[in-house]
Amino acid sequence: MTLPDRRRFLRGAALAGAGLATGGAAATGGHPGGQGAPATGLPPFHGDRQLSVPAAPRRASAFVAFDVTVDRRAELAGLLRTLTARARFLTSGGTPDPVGITGPPPDSGVLGGRLPAGALAVTVSVGASLFDERFGLAALRPRRLRPMPAFPDDDLRPDWCHGDLSVHLHADDPDTVLHALRDITRHTRGGMQARWRLDGFSSPPRPSGTPRNLMGFKDGTANPDVTDARLMDRLVWVGRGSGEPGWAAGGTYQVVRLIRMLVEFWDRVSLTEQERIFGRQRESGAPLDGDDEHDTPDYAGDPKGDVIPLDAHIRRANPRTAATESGRILRRAYNYDRGMDSNGNLDMGLLFCCYQQDPVRQFEAIQHRLAGEPLTDYVTPFGGGYFFTLPGVRDAADWYGRGLLG
Amino acid sequence: MRLAGPGVRSLRLWGVCAPAVVLVIVVALLVLGRTSHSSRNTAAGPPHTLVEVSPGRCGRGWDDPRPGVQVFDLRNTSDQAADVYLEDPGSRAVYGEAEGIGPGTTRALTVRLGKGAYALRCVPEDADAVMGPTVRVDRGVRGPAAVAVTVHDLIPPAIAYQKWVAGGLDETVRLTGALRAAVDRGDLAAARRAWLPAHLQYERLGAAYDAFGAADRRINGTDAGLPRGVHDPSFTGFHRVEYGLWHGEAARTLRAPAAGLVKAVTTLRDDWAQNRMDPAQLGLRAHEILENTVQFELTGRTDYGSGSSLATARANLDGTREVLTRLRPLLATRYAQLPGLEREMNGAQSLLDGFRHGGRWTRPAELSRADREKTDAVLGDLVERLASVATLCDPRRTS
Numbered sequence: 141m142t143l144p145d146r147r148r149f150l151r152g153a154a155l156a157g158a159g160l161a162t163g164g165a166a167a168t169g170g171h172p173g174g175q176g177a178p179a180t181g182l183p184p185f186h187g188d189r190q191l192s193v194p195a196a197p198r199r200a201s202a203f204v205a206f207d208v209t210v211d212r213r214a215e216l217a218g219l220l221r222t223l224t225a226r227a228r229f230l231t232s233g234g235t236p237d238p239v240g241i242t243g244p245p246p247d248s249g250v251l252g253g254r255l256p257a258g259a260l261a262v263t264v265s266v267g268a269s270l271f272d273e274r275f276g277l278a279a280l281r282p283r284r285l286r287p288m289p290a291f292p293d294d295d296l297r298p299d300w301c302h303g304d305l306s307v308h309l310h311a312d313d314p315d316t317v318l319h320a321l322r323d324i325t326r327h328t329r330g331g332m333q334a335r336w337r338l339d340g341f342s343s344p345p346r347p348s349g350t351p352r353n354l355m356g357f358k359d360g361t362a363n364p365d366v367t368d369a370r371l372m373d374r375l376v377w378v379g380r381g382s383g384e385p386g387w388a389a390g391g392t393y394q395v396v397r398l399i400r401m402l403v404e405f406w407d408r409v410s411l412t413e414q415e416r417i418f419g420r421q422r423e424s425g426a427p428l429d430g431d432d433e434h435d436t437p438d439y440a441g442d443p444k445g446d447v448i449p450l451d452a453h454i455r456r457a458n459p460r461t462a463a464t465e466s467g468r469i470l471r472r473a474y475n476y477d478r479g480m481d482s483n484g485n486l487d488m489g490l491l492f493c494c495y496q497q498d499p500v501r502q503f504e505a506i507q508h509r510l511a512g513e514p515l516t517d518y519v520t521p522f523g524g525g526y527f528f529t530l531p532g533v534r535d536a537a538d539w540y541g542r543g544l545l546g
Numbered sequence: 547m548r549l550a551g552p553g554v555r556s557l558r559l560w561g562v563c564a565p566a567v568v569l570v571i572v573v574a575l576l577v578l579g580r581t582s583h584s585s586r587n588t589a590a591g592p593p594h595t596l597v598e599v600s601p602g603r604c605g606r607g608w609d610d611p612r613p614g615v616q617v618f619d620l621r622n623t624s625d626q627a628a629d630v631y632l633e634d635p636g637s638r639a640v641y642g643e644a645e646g647i648g649p650g651t652t653r654a655l656t657v658r659l660g661k662g663a664y665a666l667r668c669v670p671e672d673a674d675a676v677m678g679p680t681v682r683v684d685r686g687v688r689g690p691a692a693v694a695v696t697v698h699d700l701i702p703p704a705i706a707y708q709k710w711v712a713g714g715l716d717e718t719v720r721l722t723g724a725l726r727a728a729v730d731r732g733d734l735a736a737a738r739r740a741w742l743p744a745h746l747q748y749e750r751l752g753a754a755y756d757a758f759g760a761a762d763r764r765i766n767g768t769d770a771g772l773p774r775g776v777h778d779p780s781f782t783g784f785h786r787v788e789y790g791l792w793h794g795e796a797a798r799t800l801r802a803p804a805a806g807l808v809k810a811v812t813t814l815r816d817d818w819a820q821n822r823m824d825p826a827q828l829g830l831r832a833h834e835i836l837e838n839t840v841q842f843e844l845t846g847r848t849d850y851g852s853g854s855s856l857a858t859a860r861a862n863l864d865g866t867r868e869v870l871t872r873l874r875p876l877l878a879t880r881y882a883q884l885p886g887l888e889r890e891m892n893g894a895q896s897l898l899d900g901f902r903h904g905g906r907w908t909r910p911a912e913l914s915r916a917d918r919e920k921t922d923a924v925l926g927d928l929v930e931r932l933a934s935v936a937t938l939c940d941p942r943r944t945s
Binding site: 209236237239240241242243253254326329330331332333335438486511 | 592616640641642643656657658689690691692694862880881890904915916919920923924925927930933934938939940942
């Protein structure tokens with residue numbers, strides 16, 4: 141896998157950190173996509189895999205789950221072809237093809253007359269419901285793809301869960317994301333309808349290191365190194381001979397969790413309590429037994445949890461044992477902010493997203509370890525879904541899901 | 547809201563342009579001075595060609611024909627506004643247009659050219675059209691095009707449509723009369739039964755976006771913008787009566803609104819017979835009736851208690867079909883996706899019919915998620931397609 145060199149110097153910045161739902165491993169580090177970084181940092185559209193997955197999160201993001209509204213398999217293939225054509229154009233840039241007097245302008249004009257190249261990343265995934273009886277795809281379902289279950293600390297709202305397809309967009313600027321969303325929905329209106337949508341953003345480093353979540357803690361430091369191809373093959377990508385259907389090679393499992401943070405309540409909690417809940421110092425991000433964000437916590441030296449409580453988030457999420465090493469995930473989370481609740485509280489939180497080879501071995505194992513952790517008093521997962529990120533679009537003739545439907 | 551035909555639109559343009567003419571000419575001269583080549587490649591984006599628009603020099607400057615997406619910078623060097631069409635001089639198919647280019651100003655027109663012959667047609671505001679020299683491009687695939695529709699083309703379908711609407715208004719008068727009679731005799735159950743057919747008959751006429759002007763506000767307005775909302779004395783017409791019938795109002799309080807409705811509908815019918823419909827509205831109606839449906843019916847915004855939004859949507863579909871039927875001869879040779887549009891119209895009809903259970907219709911809020919999404923998809927797809935009908939049937943002056 142080829143990633144820009146800029147990613148490489150970030151590798152060091154990557155070993156510890158408070159991941160809200162994971163505590164995983166290595167970081168997305170600084171903020172390669174934001175603030176003046178050239179737009180060319182995003183990976184090319186064509187490839188065996190959707191390289192928007194390992195790409196560092198950009199500043200602006202939209203996550204939209206769609207339901208397919210056509211009935212026949214050929215129409216579903218047509219929808220995916222259209223989606224491919226739009227994604228290819230939106231990521232590659234150029235001048236929209238004029239239509240003369242035969243229709244309204246082909247583009248919203250939000251980005252001006254000509255779209256920039258390499259300014260947008262698109263990730264397309266499919267949900268378990270796509271493999272129901274409608275399209276005769278049951279036998280081709282990725283083996284580990286099922287509807288997201290309700291976990292004990294969840295309070296799921298059906299309108300914010302699941303979907304036949306998911307489209308994740310991220311870019312340096314919100315107008316790029318919204319332009320793409322309008323273009324995609326416009327061209328697919330008869331074939332799919334948005335089921336739920338949540339926009340997210342990624343914060344700049346404050347003042348350095350991993351971006352903070354809206355609880356004020358550095359969040360998502362410890363991600364696996366996306367430039368380590370062998371590690372990615374062990375943790376993220378579905379390979380051949382893994383028991384998955386042949387078409388699925390090059391895909392990955394996407395787990396999305398919409399997590400409301402009760403920020404008013406959180407702001408009324410003492411700093412000591414906040415830090416013991418996460419297991420990290422708020423300002424520096426260092427584990428409570430260390431001095432620096434990237435120090436590795438020494439759980440063996442603290443067996444009773446005198447320094448880092450046994451139920452601290454980072455300790456439950458990633459115990460850093462040999463047994464949990466293969467259970468790590470690639471986190472791609474964003475903050476979200478969507479107005480007010482009915483009682484006047486601010487509605488904001490985390491648009492958690494992660495990628496893995498096996499959601500049971502990875503995400504769910506972490507989730508079970510986190511069950512009942514003290515942090516659950518301050519957060520409420522209310523939506524999300526499990527999806528399978530399709531293999532990449534190889535070339536100009538290929539399309540999302542061709543291996544599945546072609 | 548779009549009320550205007552092209553006449554109003556060019557008036558508006560003039561309002562903007564005329565006072566600024568002098569300034570614009572000065573600026574244009576400055577720009578002219580800077581651009582020494584008539585054709586240039588910008589650093590990013592398609593190539594530009596600077597072309598002159600004037601009665602004597604229409605199309606001058608297009609010396610370097612090439613295929614692909616490109617921009618013509620159309621500079622109006624004359625002293626009056628002009629429309630410009632890029633067309634195939636053989637078939638008269640239009641590949642691009644720029645309307646109302648002010649004197650002394652430059653307008654960019656982006657087109658895709660492929661193998662074929664082209665010419666610019668310059669149509670000054672108050673003079674005959676002038677055809678520029680024919681230019682040939684020897685390769686490439688050209689963009690979509692259609693022969694312009696003129697006001698002349700639209701008059702026969704507009705007359706036919708107007709006649710159909712007149713008949714529909716007669717029927718509306720009759721049905722609202724029956725509604726009023728039920729209210730007058732205090733039979734509110736019968737009034738509720740009579741309300742829906744009367745309202746649907748009116749909705750079938752496609753009164754979207756002020757097609758009937760101020761009369762529609764009296765007949766079918768909502769309480770939007772009224773200081774006292776549903777209790778405002780200016781809240782009148784079908785929805786006022788609906789609100790009362792489904793919110794337990796007494797018959798005597800509904801007599802005046804019901805009588806007012808009959809009077810307003812009758813007045814509209816009589817006025818309609820005296821006036822001629824602007825042919826330019828036909829294409830807009832084909833598109834905007836269902837835009838209205840998406841905005842007001844699928845959201846339930848206009849539901850004042852009867853729960854008949856999807857019945858209204860179904861009536862609006864009928865209304866759209868009536869317009870399309872009359873435009874069909876013009877569209878058949880111009881709109882390549884017409885068969886797809888007609889297929890989707892049929893699909894929408896059977897989908898909506900499925901939400902009728904005897905005399906009762908499912909409310910939008912009661913739809914299952916799958917039905918809701920299907921409805922939004924089908925109607926959403928239709929308005930995307932119908933938008934092309936409006937742009938194709940926008941009347942253009944070609945001579």
